[in-house]
Amino acid sequence: MSAIITLKNVTKHYLEDDKNLLVLDDINLEIEAGEFFILVGPSGSGKSTILRIISGLEKDYKGEVILSKDMTVSDTSFVFQQFALLPWMTVFENIELGLFSKRMDEKTRHAIVAQELKQFGLEKFAHSYPKDLSGGMRQRVGIARALAPQPKIIFMDEPFSELDSFTAEELRKELLQIWVERKPTIIMVTHIIAEALELADRIAVLTARPARVERVVKNNLPRPRMTRSTDFFHLEDQLYQLIRP
Numbered sequence: 129m130s131a132i133i134t135l136k137n138v139t140k141h142y143l144e145d146d147k148n149l150l151v152l153d154d155i156n157l158e159i160e161a162g163e164f165f166i167l168v169g170p171s172g173s174g175k176s177t178i179l180r181i182i183s184g185l186e187k188d189y190k191g192e193v194i195l196s197k198d199m200t201v202s203d204t205s206f207v208f209q210q211f212a213l214l215p216w217m218t219v220f221e222n223i224e225l226g227l228f229s230k231r232m233d234e235k236t237r238h239a240i241v242a243q244e245l246k247q248f249g250l251e252k253f254a255h256s257y258p259k260d261l262s263g264g265m266r267q268r269v270g271i272a273r274a275l276a277p278q279p280k281i282i283f284m285d286e287p288f289s290e291l292d293s294f295t296a297e298e299l300r301k302e303l304l305q306i307w308v309e310r311k312p313t314i315i316m317v318t319h320i321i322a323e324a325l326e327l328a329d330r331i332a333v334l335t336a337r338p339a340r341v342e343r344v345v346k347n348n349l350p351r352p353r354m355t356r357s358t359d360f361f362h363l364e365d366q367l368y369q370l371i372r373p
């Protein structure tokens with residue numbers, strides 16, 4: 129298998145009070161096509177910064193981010209922690225937004241939006257505005273908008289952190305189902321180790337700031353992951369110890 133994304137010696141400083149603050153310290157990663165890859169690390173370690181660099185949102189860094197040859201940035205989508213929906217647009221219009229960059233007529237666009245509404249159980253809310261939805265429904269719209277253009281890679285920055293734990297659990301299940309059906313590459317960031325273990329094929333464990341890759345752990349727990357099993361707890365402990373030795 130060849131990597132869909134490679135990071136080579138990625139290093140990043142922010143300027144803070146006239147001083148250079150080292151945030152990312154020589155990050156090297158290879159992510160495979162179709163993989164569910166998660167970066168886990170403490171808050172403030174630099175997780176969002178890595179995701180912003182990989183996705184092209186942040187251009188000021190040293191080192192290299194290499195996309196596989198058949199890929200451009202337009203084959204990627206982003207799901208944000210705070211949902212980032214446009215409040216003056218309906219659910220339908222928010223999902224449709226992801227499609228305007230693709231060359232397609234209105235009829236095709238609308239058919240795709242209708243299909244995503246159905247997939248996410250949002251049909252009843254098509255003409256509602258984001259403010260009238262629960263957090264879980266808003267993030268379903270956020271994910272539907274990201275998926276509508278059929279991206280090869282989806283970046284997700286703590287997409288479930290703003291949700292209560294029951295809703296987060298449901299959305300994780302829905303996301304896994306979609307990942308199995310459509311097989312995009314997913315690159316997600318979280319500070320919750322159990323979430324990483326429930327979802328990921330491989331987990332990059334980051335140190336506190338400045339972020340270095342402490343280790344990349346292969347998650348061989350059989351799917352669907354039994355989140356109350358001894359094996360699960362055992363691996364969870366191991367990951368905790370990597371972060372807090």
Ligand SMILES: Nc1ncnc2c1ncn2[C@@H]1O[C@H](COP(=O)(O)OP(=O)(O)O)[C@@H](O)[C@H]1O
Nearest residue numbers: 142143144151170171172173174175176177178
């Ligand atoms: N625009 C910025 N200017 C200065 N410092 C920043 C900026 N963005 C983030 N930081 C700092 O960089 C560190 C990493 O931030 P971030 O990538 O958001 O971490 P995480 O997502 O892991 O919580 C934090 O300590 C944060 O304060």
Ligand SMILES: [Mg+2]
Nearest residue numbers: 175176177285
């Ligand atoms: Mg963050």
